[in-house]
Amino acid sequence: MKILAIECTHVFASVAVSSGERVFERRLADWQKTAESLVPLVMQVMDEAGLAVAELDGVAVSSGPGSFTALRIGMSVAKGIAFGASRPLVPVPTMLAMAEVATEHTTSKHIVPVIPSRAGEYFYSILSVEDGAFSEVESSRCMVSELAERLAALSGNLAIVSRSADILADEVPSLSPHLIAASFFSAASLLGHAENSLAEGAAGTAAGTEPDYRQTFTPMQRRG
Numbered sequence: 001m002k003i004l005a006i007e008c009t010h011v012f013a014s015v016a017v018s019s020g021e022r023v024f025e026r027r028l029a030d031w032q033k034t035a036e037s038l039v040p041l042v043m044q045v046m047d048e049a050g051l052a053v054a055e056l057d058g059v060a061v062s063s064g065p066g067s068f069t070a071l072r073i074g075m076s077v078a079k080g081i082a083f084g085a086s087r088p089l090v091p092v093p094t095m096l097a098m099a100e101v102a103t104e105h106t107t108s109k110h111i112v113p114v115i116p117s118r119a120g121e122y123f124y125s126i127l128s129v130e131d132g133a134f135s136e137v138e139s140s141r142c143m144v145s146e147l148a149e150r151l152a153a154l155s156g157n158l159a160i161v162s163r164s165a166d167i168l169a170d171e172v173p174s175l176s177p178h179l180i181a182a183s184f185f186s187a188a189s190l191l192g193h194a195e196n197s198l199a200e201g202a203a204g205t206a207a208g209t210e211p212d213y214r215q216t217f218t219p220m221q222r223r224g
Contacts, residue, residue, distance in 0.1 A: 001057040001195050004042065004081065007187040008034060008074025009066025009094045010116060011163045015041050016187035017049040018195075024049045025188050034070060038077050053085040058203055060194030062187070063091035064212035065123045066115055071211040079206040088203035090194040093212065095125040098161055098182055099134060101189040105180055108159040110137070112151060113182075116164055117141050123214060126154070141214065144171045151175075161185075 005016045013034045016025040026045050028037055046053065061078035064071045082089040095113035102111050109130070115123045122144060126137040142150060147168075151158060158178050162168055165181040197203050 001198060002051055002055055003058055003060055003090075003191055003194050003198070004046065004053075004056055005060040005062075005092075005187040005190040005194060006038070006042070006074050006078045007062040007094075007185075007190060008038070008070045008077075009062050009064060010070060013038055013041070013070065013074065014187040015045045016191060017045045017051060018191050019049045019051060022049070023188050023191065025186060027186060034073050038073060042077065042081070053081060053087075056085065056087050058082075058088045058090055058194060058198045059085075060090040060092050060190045061209075062094045062097065062190055063209070064094050065117070065214040066094055068213060071213065075209070075211045079209065083206040088198065089206045089209050090190075090197045090203045091209045091212075092190045092193045092197075095123070095139070096127070096134065097189050097193055098185050099125070099127045099129075100193065101185055102159060102161045102180060102182070103129065103132075105184065106159040106161075108157055108178075110154045110158040112154075112158055112160045112178075114147070114160055114162040114164070114168065117214075120144055122147060122162075122164075122168075124150070126151070126158075144168070148172050148174050151178075 003018045007014045014027040059082040098113040099111040125139040127134045160178045161182045163182045165179040169176045
């Protein structure tokens with residue numbers, strides 16, 4: 001299948017295109033320029049793949065949780081492309097996609113994707129893996145100081161996957177033996193999930209797709 005994928009949840013943005021035979025991908029080095037750089041990046045990768053938007057079978061987007069602003073940017077661009085080209089839009093749950101690609105790096109029976117939320121706070125999901133299938137044990141948000149306690153029941157048979165692995169290791173040293181740096185997670189990681197959804201007819205429309213914020217945005221108060 002020919003699929004455009006956009007990943008914008010946190011740390012860096014990336015765009016991948018599957019031409020059906022090859023995968024083309026680019027990453028933004030400066031996440032602070034995501035808003036003005038994402039559309040040109042999509043155009044660049046589409047050009048490298050030799051595809052026009054009208055040739056796509058669908059558009060995939062990492063749906064969150066993650067950075068409030070980055071999610072809005074990624075979702076807006078994906079919606080605009082899908083709507084404009086009348087293509088289905090596949091929202092891919094970020095933590096599930098991170099866990100799926102992590103199986104290439106660990107054989108642990110429990111995979112725990114961890115994504116930064118507010119300062120000192122993280123989203124996490126505990127996913128059990130059996131015969132390649134995932135089942136969710138728990139999904140929530142907590143302060144970093146609580147994370148080790150919430151994972152204690154897994155008896156050490158776990159892999160904690162995060163782009164913030166170094167920070168977590170410093171904040172909670174007891175988690176260090178289980179941490180895997182998720183530098184491998186990018187837009188290309190969404191393609192397998194998106195292809196399955198499209199094949200099963202489970203993709204949605206741009207109008208009916210919303211980001212999974214899992215928190216309420218609170219504007220910063222200006223100091224007087």
